[in-house]
Amino acid sequence: MLSLSSTHLDREEINQVFKKQKATALAWRKSSHAERSDRLKKLRTWILNHKADIRTAVAADFKKPVAEVDLSEIFPVTSEIKHTLAHLKSWMKGKSVSTPLPMLGTQGRVIPEAKGVSLIIAPWNYPFNLAIGPLVSALAAGCTAIIKPSEMTPHTSKLIEKLIQEVFKEDEVAVFQGDASVSQALLELPFDHIFFTGSPQVGKIVMKAAAEHLTSVTLELGGKSPAIIQKGASLKDAAGKLVVGKYLNCGQTCVAPDYILVHQEDRDTLLDEMKVFIQKAYDPDFKGIEATPDYARIVNDKHYERLISLMTDAQDKGAILAFGGNYDPHTRYIEPCILNDVTMDMKVMEEEIFGPILPIMTYENLDEAIALVNSLPKPLALYFFGEDGAAKNQVLSETSSGNAVINDCVLHFLHNDLPFGGVNNSGIGKAHGYYGFLAFSNEKGILTQRVGTTSSTLLNPPYGTRTKQILSTLIKWF
């Protein structure tokens, strides 16, 4: 198997490329809309010409189905580029701000300025999308970039390197392959922005390293995203959406519903509907789920064993296997699994599951469900199913999450006009569309004095009675 974990660490080369990018970043800061669009179009053309290579590479890494590669690796990036090309001109223009009375005679404007050299560290679970998606934002903002793809998906990471080498010069965009040691060597450098996607544990390491240079960070992290099914919700509709959202990418999705909170009277019906949907989606010909080409595998043995131990721990502590339970270490197959009677002392409720195991917990009243969500770190997403507006508003106002979706799940990732990201433990900063552009931009506030020095001289020392009167008027009225 292709491996990148042993890629040797060449600090000298990293330093050289960083230095070259510093020089290019200065020039790129002034790059026009046409130049930035041209970079994005070249990127898009390469992707469109290599769709088959992308499908083959991601499938070689974890048997990801072709349709899922198209939907969740290629489409989000091409649509992000299209959206960016359509709006970049107005984003780059910045905006005028209104003038408050005490500032009369001045004009204020906010101009987005390219931050400079950026570092993009990507995870393995959407290995193409989560390395190239942030690059779209970096290029739009006028930044250069060094990308460190995941060592866990070597085929896709190699393809990303090929893409970058064919489309860019190394002083514009470069790729360094390898494991944590390569990330850490990169993190020693004074980047102008770091965009990290990965676990909260590594996010903390990244933020500490960034603090050394006071480099700004976007941290796209993970967490336990709950799905609350309100009493009276359409259980059939919720069941189908939960199954699709959970088992896409074999559950290895940062925004997958991590656990379900359903009213105790609805649990069995929801469960039955989910079983029917799993059968229809992944075993339509009754040949067994393992035979479907539409279900991915676990990325490596370490994650496979972690997931099996989560299932075993839960069952040892009293959880009931309501669906699934079959697995195969040779192919790293884990059947979609649903656990009932889950309690908070089980490991499945202590860590992000990040695999095809779905615990169901019940509640008697909504307050209980909200209290449970609030007892855990703030999640990346929260899903609410139900038509009761008051209940929906209660959940939205009494919980905190990076994003929230009503009557669906996971879909918000594809909405380019919504800020995507977490809050506290699930992330810092937002990605996608305009928000991604802003992440790589310094929003520079510019004030222009238009009426000479009159206004400021009123407040110059020596501070006499008139100055004091002006100040007390300012404080009183403005």
Ligand SMILES: NC(=O)c1ccc[n+]([C@@H]2O[C@H](COP(=O)([O-])OP(=O)(O)OC[C@H]3O[C@@H](n4cnc5c(N)ncnc54)[C@H](O)[C@@H]3O)[C@@H](O)[C@H]2O)c1
């Ligand atoms: N918010 C999002 O958009 C989003 C998207 C996908 C995944 N995720 C999260 O990512 C996690 C899974 O991905 P992962 O296992 O690749 O994450 P990870 O944190 O283990 O690794 C991410 C990247 O960091 C590097 N890395 C690992 N250890 C490091 C260290 N000690 N120092 C510096 N760099 C290091 C890896 O080489 C990899 O490139 C989950 O928590 C998931 O929720 C979040």
